[in-house]
Amino acid sequence: MYKAEFDKHIQSKSVSNALVFFGESAFLIDMYTKMMTNIEDANTLTYYYDEYDFNSAKAHLSQASLFGDRNILIIKSEKKVNKKDLETLIALCEKNPDNIFVYAYYGSDHKTYTKAFAKTKAMNVRFFNPKEYEAQNIILNLAQQKNVKIDKYSVSHLLNTHNADVALAANELDKLAVFDREITTKDIDNVVYGLGEINLEDFMKKLLEKRDITEDLQNILEHGEDEIRILTTLTSYITQLYMFNIYIRVNGAPNALEILGYPAPKFVVDAKANQSIKIKPPVYYKLHELLLDSELQMKSTHTDKGAILRSTLIRFQKIL
Known part of the structure; x- marks a missing residue:
């Protein structure tokens, strides 16, 4: 499925507890991974790239939750994880609805995961690079979360400064948070250095x-x-x-x-x-x-x- 359909599942609270994120936008993969796993008091284990170990990943999802905490497993990788490994980890989530498993694949072989795991309850979501209006809305929402006062015009200027790279633009919000007022394009020019130019x-x-x-x-x-x-x-x-x-x-x-x-x-x-x-x-x-x-x-x-x-x-x- 694509982002729009997945957003509907989020709104209707019908999201699976086993998720496979992939696609062209690493920023959106990261953003939705954080969104789906940001659970207070959860027992979270995260693997980055070559750190992945199947036995410990399996053990993490197999163990009993302590004090009612939820077990969350996140695998972030540019390399494809063995399909049988993923099927086993997904099956462990199907057995225990309190488990959450997110496989965030940053590689370029998108066809592999488009229709993978169809016989399971896992949701495969492909994230394309956001369009201009989507990028603006993402930055505006992040700015609101960080209490950065900025309008659509200034957000557009910020994105243009970084050649529409949402990740770079989002990273600049912390710099702009020092202003206790509405951000102007001049503030952006003074504070932000457009390395994407x-x-x-x-x-x-x-x-x-x-x-x-x-x-x-x-x-x-x-x-x-x-x-x-x-x-x-x-x-x-x-x-x-x-x-x-x-x-x-x-x-x-x-x-x-x-x-x-x-x-x-x-x-x-x-x-x-x-x-x-x-x-x-x-x-x-x-x-x-x-x-x-x-x-x-x-x-x-x-x-x-x-x-x-x-x-x-x-x-x-x-x-x-």
């Missing part, structure tokens, strides 16, 4: 590849980008790469959910990972030192910001 993304890739960025920088500035915003966006980008670098050095492979806080497409994760390992940790330190010093100089002096930015970018490429 293609022009800055391409610009930073060229910068890291030590290519000539003179013309690109001129175009970006002519289109109204602020020098400080370009610098802070670059700092955020380098920080993200450093997080990838550290995680890969410790664990051997990247995990977007743990690094970024949300799942990301494989091609995005691979690109970030490949970029991150090309830079050594001492170089990251020098780059951060340069960028933070330049930002402080821009904010504390009346020197030409454009000149500071150009000088910083030249020194940035020399450090690489």
Whole structure:
């Protein structure tokens, strides 16, 4: 089924206690997983990706609930879990209505789960990327939950800042929560740095590849980008790469959910990972030192910001 039909089941309180979530929108998969498992005093066990162990998962759903608590099992994975494993876990939920099992599949093989487990009571839900009006409503509802005062126009501006990426827009609400008033588009421009913007993304890739960025920088500035915003966006980008670098050095492979806080497409994760390992940790330190010093100089002096930015970018490429 699709999101609309599943929402009707939620409204009529006819949701199964065994759920399989999959599809194009990792954000919606995450959101509905939290919604369906947010039960007070529940005995919850969550597996992320390679942590999954069938025997302990089965034992969790098989054990008797203590003091009337409910047993909840959540499996989040980009890899497909063995079908027989899933059938066993679903069967345990059918035997005990107090159990809840959610399998959140973030992979791309959507056909596998479209009609799977038809002979069981499990509900398979495919989540597509939300349309513009759906994305706006999602952000508005989340904003209301976080007591962030924002109207539809500003929400639309926030989503546009992040190229309609609902996950990135949702993450910005915590930053905007500091304002005890109605959020304006100017607040968003001042607080939110649109890392999803293609022009800055391409610009930073060229910068890291030590290519000539003179013309690109001129175009970006002519289109109204602020020098400080370009610098802070670059700092955020380098920080993200450093997080990838550290995680890969410790664990051997990247995990977007743990690094970024949300799942990301494989091609995005691979690109970030490949970029991150090309830079050594001492170089990251020098780059951060340069960028933070330049930002402080821009904010504390009346020197030409454009000149500071150009000088910083030249020194940035020399450090690489």
